[in-house]
Amino acid sequence: MDRILEADVVVVGGGPAGINAALASGRMGAKTILIERYGFLGGMSTAALVYPWMTFHTEKGDQVIKGIAQEIVERLQERGGSPGHLRDTVGFVHTVTPYHPEIYKLLAVEMLKEAGVKLLVHSFVDEAVVEGDRIRAIQITTKSGRYEIRGNIFVDASGDADVAYLSGAPTYQGRESDGRTQPMTMKFRMRGVDLEQVKAYMLAHPEDFYHKTPFAKLREIPLTGVQGFYTQWKASGVPINRDQVLFFTGPEKDEVLINCTRVQGLDGTDVEDLTEAEEIGRRQVLMMSEFLKSKIAGFSGASISAVGTQIGIRETRRIAGAYSLTIEDVVQGRKFADVVARSGYPVDIHDPSGKGVIAADIEGDGAYDIPYRCLLPKRIENLLAAGRCISTTHEALATTRLTPSCMATGQAAGTAAAIAHLDRTIPRKIDVSKLQLELRKANAVL
Incomplete structure (x- = not known):
């Protein structure tokens, strides 16, 4: 009973x-x-290691999400679990919130x-x-x-x-x-990353990174995220259907969260598709790890520190x-x-079948x-x-x-x-x- x-x-x-x-x-x-x-x-x-939280603010920096969400951030800050809202050094949004x-x-x-x-x-x-x-x-x-x-x-x-x-x-x-959904992503963390090397390479090769990266402020503010390394990725031959490297820093000082795997064409509500997605995602994690260690500045001494308990689901x-x-x-x-x-x-559609991301900003007051x-x-x-x-x-x-x-x-x-x-x-x-x-x-x- x-x-x-x-x-x-x-x-x-x-x-x-x-x-x-x-x-x-x-x-x-x-x-x-x-x-x-x-x-x-x-x-x-x-x-699924979805990290950091993006975003509590408009592109201009006005905070439009508070309430319990902001209370959680503040209570995390009190116990060393978050630095609070930081500028997004990818440049896609105004702030990100590591935790x-x-x-x-x-x-x-x-x-x-x-x-x-x-x-x-x-x-x-x-x-x-x-x-x-x-x-x-x-x-x-x-x-x-x-x-x-x-x-x-x-x-x-x-x-x-x-x-x-x-x-x-x-x-x-x-x-x-056609009912197709945004792709799934198996996220993972790596430690032993030299973020100063990463930043130095970005400053020396700005053309290789997202066009909204705030290079003018990059020497003064902490590195929170990186999107680019276009040249290395294009030459990599890694069989993942995407067009760039994306990672975010933290929570530890030598640690990053990698958002680069992409599993397309499978249904996140179907047990057999999910079974296949988990295997594909974990294979891609190992591919990405080897690529990053061998080709990306600051990663030569890095190693995997965590992989998602499950694959990340964007849409079902x-x-x-x-x-x-x-x-x-x-x-x-x-x-x-x-x-x-x-x-x-902003709108951030990860293509259900292609390589890219379709983005669109918000007009008016930005919210x-x-x-x-x-x-x-x-x-x-x-x-x-x-x-x-x-x-x-x-x-x-x-x-x-x-x-x-x-x-x-x-x-x-x-x-x-x-x-x-x-x-x-x-x-x-x-x-x-x-x-x-x-x-x-x-x-x-x-």
Whole structure:
């Protein structure tokens, strides 16, 4: 027989979106449970080594994501787990935010305990019990058997829209023309990197790096990221379908995070495709490591220090919501009356089949609004989405999928879930102005 647990709000997915959703809900006084399949929190930020967090600011440097996300950064800083927001020396965005994944894992658990949230790890959601247009419960498989988790309001922060899919809510996947998704990446870290050599080579060969690299400031500011080494990559012969080397520094002084592998044409929701992707990704890690050590300045004495627990997923399913954010909304910096989060991250589409990245900046004040309607799936009335699986087009997902944006929509979804429970209504019928007031009280930027 299934063991039964009950809560007011049930959050599925312990990544940054789910953590912030559970924190927001718990702090509002709702009895909250957070379900996570791994034995630790952090989602792609820890399991897949997605690093650093990009970005809390607009291109001009205005901070548009604060709230719980900023609180986490500050608490990481207090314990030496982050230097805070630093200038992006790639030049793609204004700031990046390095963090120590092990410190983040523990801090998240401590904050959830402070908020009274019950956490269940090693728990895989595989069924939704639906009655009419409501989820009555979800089923999880655990080491100690099956559990039924009953709730009033559910938040899908799984990244893959798992709860929405299992409950019968309509979802989309990939680009509209052929369903293909942005590639997966197996990220890895190397230590023993001489970053002074890297910087010296960049200053001597600026033509070999991304055109927005801030060379004029590079002697004064710490190196946080590098995109380029075009000449070496073009001559490398490494069979990875991309056009440049990309890595970010930290968290240790001689350490970098390599974002160079690329696995295309496979489905991140298909177990056989995922099995193949993990093998391909790890083979590419070894190829990249040997290339970097033999051809790139500063890497001759480096070695692999960590590889992702799983391959990084940029795109799978997303909900079909009351509104789908479009690339026009993003690029034009559109404002919405029901805004619940903002973002200054530009469009960043990793080509599903080609080598490159399609990028587009945000007009106006450099930020766009994410409306509450993007969090509301069709058909299922007591469900909200947060993070990577909110309602967008394929192109708009290329900005909303970034971690700070996911943190912001997570806080919005958790707050909305608590309000819906406390007001004895459904998310679609809550007073959005009340939601916005609560978010502003919690230091969110709207």
